[in-house]
Amino acid sequence: MKPSSYALNLLKGMLEIYSPSGREASIASFLKDEMEKLGYRAHIDGVGNVVGTVEGSGRGPNVLLCGHMDTVPGFIPVKEVNGNIYGRGAVDAKSPLAAMIIAGSRYAEKGTGRITLAAVVDEEGLSKGIKYLIETMPQPDYALFGEPGGASSVTIGYKGSISVSVKLKTRTGHTAASWLYDNAVEKGYELWQLLRAQLAKYVVKGSYYKSLTWCLTSVKTITRPGLVPYGSLLNFNLRLPPGLTVEEAVSLVEGVIQDFKRVNPRVKVGFNVLDAVEPVEVKPSSILVRAFQRAVMKKLGVKAILVRKTGTGDMNVAASKWRIPMVTYGPGDPKLDHTPDEHVNLNDYLNSIEVLVEALHTLSGLHGSINPVKA
Template identity: 40%
Template sequence: MQDSAINLLRGLVERYSPSGKEDEVGYFLSSRMEELGFLVKRDIVGNVIGEHGDGSPRVLLCGHMDTVPPELPVRLEDGILYGRGTVDAKGPLAALVMAASGLVNDGHSGTLIVVGAVDEEGMSTGVKNLVNDGLEADYAIFGEPTNVETITVGYKGGLVLKIDCETETGHSSAPWLFKNAIEKAMGIWHQVKSLQLPEEDSESRFHSVSYCLRRIKGGGIGSVVPSSCQILVEARIPPAISVDRLSAELLALIDAYRVDNPDVNVYVEILGHTEPYLSDKKSPLVRAISRSIWRNRKAKVGLINKTGTGDMNIYGRATGTPTITYGPGDPHLDHTSYEHIGVQDYLDSITVLKGALTDLLLLSGQN
């Protein structure tokens, strides 16, 4: 099993698959999952979906096949696999596949559904299609790097705004005569990032809203006062605040800015949003993984909330299914130029997941 697990992970990592270009890695994963005993299909958006067994409980194991760019050299050295996606999130995806395949070989009750999803790093097209297709499960585990001894039970939500500012232009030798669109956009940005709602806990990174200025586009060539500027603002939203609540506050803030600056045209578009999600820490799913971590690592289990956003948010909220995120790898290596994963941690996570699934299926079958 060890060689098979390492070969699967390396095969996934060697097939570079930025969002929107998951076909090659999808065909590879489909073939390997068929060899491991799953009944495999591809849905309309390109998700790889493998099933084994029948009846209840139905357990969804979902990881994503896409990565961020750029491609990185792949090498295995001193027990460490380097390459794009080793951590985020082909390592966790491979661990889910191999853990489930262990139960296929040993026999199990219930239904295992293993998904290699597309576009998690983009617009989450993959998981949204699972929801639209009505994929039902009693429990769901999403594969993302948490480290072997930690379970993610909460993610912030997200909101992305595109804000355009337009002004009358003129010669840059007399900037006092004209409104600079870049400066005006920065004025909006400073008001946005200073916004604080009563529901926030300013002392907590997780329970407060965080803002990131992701892009600025403005100005041009020549001696001209900039007449247009576009900024992209991303907010991460804590569980106490809904997307609608924060959106309303931000739009009201911008409306007030328009009133105070009648000579500035401001246009706002919401490009994407995801609600926050918190899992029940006392659910059978959390208990099963916690017990398996303790059995196999003899370590205190960490239940953590993360300031990021994942596919867990979308599926868990849409379906009401008890949902957590778990997988090998250091999340601080996500999207870095030195992304890598320890092979032993990857193998240990497979053991943890297989033990947790065994407990979960047996417990549910007895109930």
């Protein structure tokens, strides 16, 4: 079978297995078998990640290739049309994962060192897979994460994120005398407007990546018929630019709430941080970035595009523990993430495999000859 035929069949097999977050067991079993056929020593770990290793010949770098098996909900029939393959996860992120599985095996045939391939669970959820992985495996020398961007693009930055829940409580009474009471819904809106005004001070004109951005994700009213609302629950998400830490963002929110409470002493306000991850950005001079720049030029004949994304990924989580060079790479147009039209161009997918193999060989040559620039 031609390498391109196997690559296509592997991706189709992955897409035909529906694997939304929390339902990754079937694809994990499938990938473990496929990885073993390709020479990996593979197992399924305590949270359902598939982890495999393949050795090159001689001493060399220890490289982690990490992608996620889970997708958002919504099955899409798998089909090949005009050089594109359709299916849930075709872009986010089964094609990047398939490309890494194949590239790691091909590299080990002539390369040095060790490749660890991790197909993790729950990236679209609370990142249970990567959180478990970084606590249970030895720190690698380099880490590469699989997410879409296109074969000629390398992602070097992600914003951070915090999700916050704010609850307001007030005394209540009959709606016929509403002026006597603080309306918890109206007070919640007042608080949100104050918070937005403070957040707006961190907006950088012309750059969403460098700006602090926000999204009110839900509002819940607590009341009964005939009563002025006596409770409201606001959930919102903040996206943090590099240079603004989670601690600083939480302090910003807390400061606005304290100011609000001083002006509204009869309103009880509490808040909880539901989830948080720091922003991450690696230096363009990193040894791993340079390996990809050379590989893209050699295999595709174009200059690599260095991308900084406004979302978050497993690279954010890994960077919280590991101070090593890392990047994110993979085929696919990220604008098709989570859409009913999700598909990946097959040439882009096959090209990304070639770039990955070349980048790993280039990295092996650079490793040890110079001091890596840490991420």
